[in-house]
Amino acid sequence: MKTFPDGFLWGAAASAPQTEGSALVDGKSLTTWDKWFEMNPEKFDKQVGPKDTSNVYRQYAEDVQLMEDMKLNSYRTSISWARLLPDGKTLNQKAVDFYRNYFLSMIEKNVEPIINLFHFDMPWWLMEKGGWETRESVEAFGYYAKVAFEQFGDLVHRWTTFNEPIVHVECGYLFEFHYPAVVDFKRAVQVGYHTLMAHVEAVKQFRKGQHTGEIGIILNLTPVYGKSDAPEDLKAKEAADALNVKSFLDPVVLGHFPAELIQLVKENDLLPASEAGDKERIARATVDFLGVNYYQPKRVQAVSHPTVPAKMPNDLYGEYDWPEKKINPYRGWEIYPEALYDIAMRLKNEYGNIPWYVSENGMGVAEEERFMNDEGIIQDDYRIEFVHDHLTELHKAIEEGSNCFGYHMWTFADCWSWLNGYRNRYGFYRVDIENDFKRTPKKSSFWMKSVIQQNTID
Numbered sequence: 001m002k003t004f005p006d007g008f009l010w011g012a013a014a015s016a017p018q019t020e021g022s023a024l025v026d027g028k029s030l031t032t033w034d035k036w037f038e039m040n041p042e043k044f045d046k047q048v049g050p051k052d053t054s055n056v057y058r059q060y061a062e063d064v065q066l067m068e069d070m071k072l073n074s075y076r077t078s079i080s081w082a083r084l085l086p087d088g089k090t091l092n093q094k095a096v097d098f099y100r101n102y103f104l105s106m107i108e109k110n111v112e113p114i115i116n117l118f119h120f121d122m123p124w125w126l127m128e129k130g131g132w133e134t135r136e137s138v139e140a141f142g143y144y145a146k147v148a149f150e151q152f153g154d155l156v157h158r159w160t161t162f163n164e165p166i167v168h169v170e171c172g173y174l175f176e177f178h179y180p181a182v183v184d185f186k187r188a189v190q191v192g193y194h195t196l197m198a199h200v201e202a203v204k205q206f207r208k209g210q211h212t213g214e215i216g217i218i219l220n221l222t223p224v225y226g227k228s229d230a231p232e233d234l235k236a237k238e239a240a241d242a243l244n245v246k247s248f249l250d251p252v253v254l255g256h257f258p259a260e261l262i263q264l265v266k267e268n269d270l271l272p273a274s275e276a277g278d279k280e281r282i283a284r285a286t287v288d289f290l291g292v293n294y295y296q297p298k299r300v301q302a303v304s305h306p307t308v309p310a311k312m313p314n315d316l317y318g319e320y321d322w323p324e325k326k327i328n329p330y331r332g333w334e335i336y337p338e339a340l341y342d343i344a345m346r347l348k349n350e351y352g353n354i355p356w357y358v359s360e361n362g363m364g365v366a367e368e369e370r371f372m373n374d375e376g377i378i379q380d381d382y383r384i385e386f387v388h389d390h391l392t393e394l395h396k397a398i399e400e401g402s403n404c405f406g407y408h409m410w411t412f413a414d415c416w417s418w419l420n421g422y423r424n425r426y427g428f429y430r431v432d433i434e435n436d437f438k439r440t441p442k443k444s445s446f447w448m449k450s451v452i453q454q455n456t457i458d
């Protein structure tokens with residue numbers, strides 16, 4: 001039996017755009033997702049867009065009751081910037097009421113709300129000005145963060161600024177999965193830089209307002225493994241690590257960019273525009289804790305014929321297809337729980353053993369209704385095995401001193417997955433999108449409840 005520390009956070013994570021629905025009501029303005037769906041619905045799986053995602057705007061009380069039933073003690077979601085401040089300046093009282101009621105209902109059921117400010121949902125008014133490419137976005141985000149802290153600071157004690165900031169950089173400006181779906185390495189680096197400065201501005205506002213509680217950020221610390229220890233493979237690994245892991249991790253925890261990243265952007269003519277004083281601003285804005293999302297590792301090898309200077313990350317490192325990998329065929333992601341141990345030990349050994357928690361981990365599976373039994377309960381044993389194996393690795397790292405204070409599953413009730421719509425399901429609860437968003441527990445919810453009650457896995 002493996003027991004977790006007292007007070008360990010057990011919960012689940014989600015985001016505003018993927019769960020709230022009601023995207024076009026009660027004063028919310030449009031985001032890039034609303035607009036992109038309007039322009040190109042064919043890009044979205046089965047043409048299911050962001051307008052009516054899992055209906056949490058109306059059904060939150062039911063969900064919170066189900067969280068209590070499962071004995072979750074914490075839950076992370078995000079605030080929609082475009083709902084709270086539809087034009088970036090004017091406070092939407094209906095949004096304030098909704099979020100206050102939502103967070104209060106969690107608190108009443110002993111579920112701590114952990115609240116994130118940005119989960120890939122850029123307001124359209126700001127996108128029209130260039131989104132994260134314009135420096136104006138930094139100040140705009142700082143103002144939004146300040147308002148959020150003032151409106152909800154009495155209810156929320158753990159804040160995070162961004163979810164996986166590297167993802168909107170690469171998906172929006174390299175790989176075409178997010179709007180504006182352009183392919184431009186230099187613009188991507190600029191977007192990343194302004195995102196970091198927006199985070200810095202939000203941390204500044206939090207400290208300046210003397211809010212109680214703590215502030216952090218959620219990073220997908222995708223661990224990088226090289227094909228071999230040959231110097232060319234190691235160089236590829238170092239570049240992948242600098243771009244994908246250290247790019248945000250070092251400035252937010254250590255207060256400065258890693259030397260290898262600075263060298264890489266200089267060598268490849270990718271230096272972003274910055275302002276005097278940014279270096280000091282970054283140094284002053286280190287976080288209190290980290291959320292770490294982990295799904296799959298990154299395996300890399302040397303590139304045989306790179307373009308110099310690099311036009312794309314794969315001029316710096318090539319993907320390596322490890323023959324022994326175990327794969328989740330629905331999402332196409334490798335399953336490798338050992339990486340969670342490696343992340344945990346790296347945070348302990350190289351990042352001052354900063355307090356952190358697993359803010360997302362999970363398994364997306366298509367057509368789960370195939371596994372439904374006669375009582376209508378999906379027998380998701382694959383998910384139970386997935387969570388069990390990751391918790392085993394996490395427990396080992398905690399025993400060895402890594403400062404991990406919780407584990408959150410992606411996700412609580414099936415939610416909308418961007419361009420993938422509702423294809424892959426991740427929830428402890430099934431959501432029937434054709435039948436009033438009805439929630440039905442899956443087998444994994446009962447298993448998880450007993451883990452939580454005993455604070456222990458076998």
Ligand code: BGP
Pocket residue numbers: 015018163164167220293331360364410416417418420424
């Ligand atoms: C994370 C995101 C989530 C969620 C999850 C699953 O990277 O933070 O928003 O979507 O991945 O991925 P997907 O929905 O693409 O299958």
